[in-house]
Structures are given as structure tokens and as C-alpha cells.
Amino acid sequence: MGTQQLLLLVLVAVVVIIAVVIAINYFISNKQDTEIDEVINELGNITSSAQIWYRKPMELGGGNGSFTGFSLHAISQPDSTELASFTVVYADKDSLFIEAASLDESNSSAFTVDVGVNPQSESQYHVNKGKAKGIPTAVSTGNGNGNGNAGGNGNGNGGGNGNGNGKGGG
Numbered sequence: 001m002g003t004q005q006l007l008l009l010v011l012v013a014v015v016v017i018i019a020v021v022i023a024i025n026y027f028i029s030n031k032q033d034t035e036i037d038e039v040i041n042e043l044g045n046i047t048s049s050a051q052i053w054y055r056k057p058m059e060l061g062g063g064n065g066s067f068t069g070f071s072l073h074a075i076s077q078p079d080s081t082e083l084a085s086f087t088v089v090y091a092d093k094d095s096l097f098i099e100a101a102s103l104d105e106s107n108s109s110a111f112t113v114d115v116g117v118n119p120q121s122e123s124q125y126h127v128n129k130g131k132a133k134g135i136p137t138a139v140s141t142g143n144g145n146g147n148g149n150a151g152g153n154g155n156g157n158g159g160g161n162g163n164g165n166g167k168g169g170g
Helices: 003-055
Strands: 084-091 096-102 111-117 124-129 139-142 164-167
Touching: 003 084, 003 096, 003 111, 003 124
Parallel strands: none
Antiparallel strands: 084 096, 096 111, 111 124, 139 164
């Protein structure tokens, strides 16, 4: 073979290798986004059931106007699915905080999804990509006079004369 043919063969091999690497990265990223969407959908079902449980009288197995005592078992929800494990991180009278951690052990595709639940408001989700499974997140509560955030990415006010909850530090 001539020098030009060898150079062309090497160039084609390099282009093919680069294309395969890009395709694998795209597939992995797309797979993770799909898994996160499925976990958020499952958390949506959990938060809806939690709000129903909150309103249900205690005699019927509900919270009677409080999230205190809420558990996933109270709404017949398993602690994990094929994609994630679910943990009730915090529950008090007016707020609930749930975390879902992916079951994937590799840090490249691991993730957590946090959600804060209040009785009347829609839930807000916070996604952490690449976070290892099982890392606890701090939850802060705020009490006092005046307005303020409880310090983080959760729902609720940390100030005022009531309870406030938010996802702290992390």
C-alpha cells in the first residue's frame, strides 16, 4: 500500500473511534435522563398519595391534617423500584421531604431526586446528577420572626411564626 492509503486508513479508523465514543456517551446520557424522568414520575405519584393521606381522617388510616407519622408503607408504596430507592427524610405537621436515590452504583450515571411536599402546593423537584447512592442530605428547619428561606432547595419558609423546612447544604 502506498503512504496515502495508509494515512487515509488511519484517519478513517480515528474518525470511527471518535464516532463510537460520542454515540456511547449520548446513549448513556439519554438513558440517565429517561431514568430520572421515570423516578420523577414515581415521586409525583408518591406526593399525590401523600397529599391524599394528609387529608384523610386518622380513623381511615390517614394523617388527619398532618404529615407526622407518614411512611411509604402507609400509602402502600414500596421502598424501592428497579431504578431507585425512596426515603422519607423529614415529615412534620405541614411538610414532607422525600429523596429518591438511583440504584446504579457508578458515579457517572448515579443521581438523586429530592422533593418537598406541602398540603396544598405543587411539589418542586431537585435533581443531582452524578451523586453517589446513599449520601444523606441535611434538612434544616427555620423558626423565628420575619421572612426567610430555610436554606436550600426545598419548599416552605424558614421564617415567620410557623415551621419552615427546606433542603439544606448537601
